[in-house]
Structures are given as structure tokens and as C-alpha cells.
Amino acid sequence: MLVPSAPLLKRARAGKYAVPAFNVNNLEILKAVMTAATALKSPVIIQTSEGAIEYAGMPYLVAMARVAAEASIPVVLHVDHGKDLTILKAAIGAGYTSVMFDGSKLPYAQNVTITKQVVKWAHAKGVSVEAELGVLAGIEDFVSATDREASLTDPVQASEFIRATGCDALAVAIGTAHGAYKFKGMPHLDIPRLKEIATRVKTPLVLHGASGVLEDVVKLAEHYGAELMDARGVLDKDIASAIKYGIAKVNIDTDLRLAFTAGVREAVADFPSVIDPRKILAPAMTLMTEVAKRKIRLLKSGNKR
Ligand code: G3H
Ligand code: 13P
Ligand code: ZN
Secondary structure, three states: OEOOHHHHHHHHHHHOOOEEEEEOOOHHHHHHHHHHHHHOOOOEEEEEEHHHHHHHOHHHHHHHHHHHOOOOOOEEEEEEEEOOHHHHHHHHHHOOOEEEEOOOOOOHHHHHHHHHHHHHHHHHOOOEEEEEEOOOOOHHHOOOHHHHHHHOOOHHHHHHHHHHHOOOEEEEOOOOOOOOEOOOOOOOOOHHHHHHHHHHOOOOEEEOOOOOOOHHHHHHHHHOOOOOOOOEOOOHHHHHHHHHOOEEEEEEOHHHHHHHHHHHHHHHHHOOOOOOHHHHHHHHHHHHHHHHHHHHHHHOOOOOO
């Protein structure tokens, strides 16, 4: 049975580990994630973006997640970065057990109003809600360091936001960005800011843009022709510090994308005459399983059923 995220995340924050939230777009990614989580007995969040829902179709995603949830570990089906209220309402009605409303780019008051509305709809059906405050973006998206600083989550506002909305988890901006190009130069997370947020907010916190952009996987993909110059992810030690200061859900998409890409490229290059999709996709699935296991070990969520 699919379960809501709120109780899992509360337990994770109290126990100082984080639940992995993997972005899923198709059967191969889902199977890889489930193989890893089941082997390590880790709770797992299967999250689908609005783009994933458009690509795969909500009924297919719900049906696949229900099958996945027959495993002997807690499985959550979550909407990642929901912005379209029609999609969020449909997901709540279709069997999703957790949704994110991403109002991070809206003015504060509007973010509060809409998050509150989503909480009302979701909680009426036992569905958990993640919200976001502060803007996630790469260093190159800002003209100056001051602008960038202003985009990060304000600790005082975070605590007001939680009180005003009643959301179950809060995504915070502390210097990460989505994708494979997170930092210019040395990776840097604002851990003192997170520490301050964690002192004021007892609700589980969420780290987006948390992929490590694993060097060996990047090298493998590059070896088979992918162009990934200057790709740079979050350091393992920063993930460990983040968990110490309240991060209870860690979002991973890019690391799986890189593994998928490396696996497919390798299979196609090594066996140019193969036309069986299964022979092309199975190695990608194996590589994604290995990467998902590494993430679970990093988050210390194994054996936390
Ligand atoms: O946060 C974004 C996730 O990586 C999902 O990306 O919207 O391209 O599916 P997507
Ligand atoms: P990455 O791009 O670092 O994998 O982040 C994924 C994410 O935050 C999805 O919401
Ligand atoms: Zn995200």
C-alpha cells in the first residue's frame, strides 16, 4: 500500500537520516529504484514531476507505483514541483499519497494562500504536502552574490510560513540547484543558514538539487560520448551535514539520469547490431540500481522500515 510521506519524514528527521526521493519517468527507473530500496530495506519516495506525468500519463504512473508498493518497504507516490492546481487535485484524487506545491517563485503572500489551499485539499484525503520557500537556482542565474543570497530561504520567514500554511515538509534553498551544473568552482552549501532554519522549524526539511553528479558515472557517460564538461554536484559531506540539521527528504534525479545515459550509451556502443530494447535498457537499469543504492547508503535510510 502506498503511504503518506509525513510520518516517514518526521521519523527520519528525529532519527537523523533522510528518505530518498527519486524522480521516476518510466518503468526502468522505477524498477531500478525499487530494487535498490528493497535490497537495503529503505523507505522510498517515488516522485513524478508535471513533466513526468505528461510523458508517462498519470494512470500509468499510479498503477506502476501501486505495484511497487507491494514491496515490504514503505513506498510514497509524490508529485514533485507541482505548480498546476488541476494536476495536484487530479493526483490527490488518483491515489498519490504526497504532493509538493511549488510556489517558490510567487510573492510570499500568494505562496502562503495557495499552499494553505493545497494543504486543505490534501489533508482531507490523508495526503501529505511539501511546500517550498526560497528559490533554487545555479550561481550563474544571479547577477551578484547579494542577489543570490536574497534568493535563499530566510529562517524567520520559514517558521512563519509553516505556521501559516500547516504544510508537512518544507523545501529550503541553501545553495543547491537542479541539474548537472550546480556550482562554478567549489560546491558550497549554506549550512549555517540551514542550522538556523532547523533551530526555528521542527517540520522535516527537504533538499532539492541534491545529486552528487558522481564522478565515475560522469566519466563512463563521457567515455561513451556524452558531453558533460564542468558538471559538478553536491559533496557527500555536505549531504551528511544537511541531514544533521533537519533535512529529512533528499531529491535525486540527475544522478539517475546520468546513470541511465551512461548505461544506454555503453550498450549501444558495445553492441551496435542489437535492436532489442531490453538489451539496451537492462544495463541502464543495473547502473541506476547501483547509483540508487549508493544514495540510500549516503542518506543512512537502509533498515529504517
Ligand atoms: O526538479 C526537477 C526534476 O529534476 C524534474 O525534472 O521537470 O524535467 O521532470 P523534469
Ligand atoms: P537533482 O537535479 O540534483 O537530481 O535534483 C532533483 C530535484 O530536486 C527534483 O525535485
Ligand atoms: Zn527539485
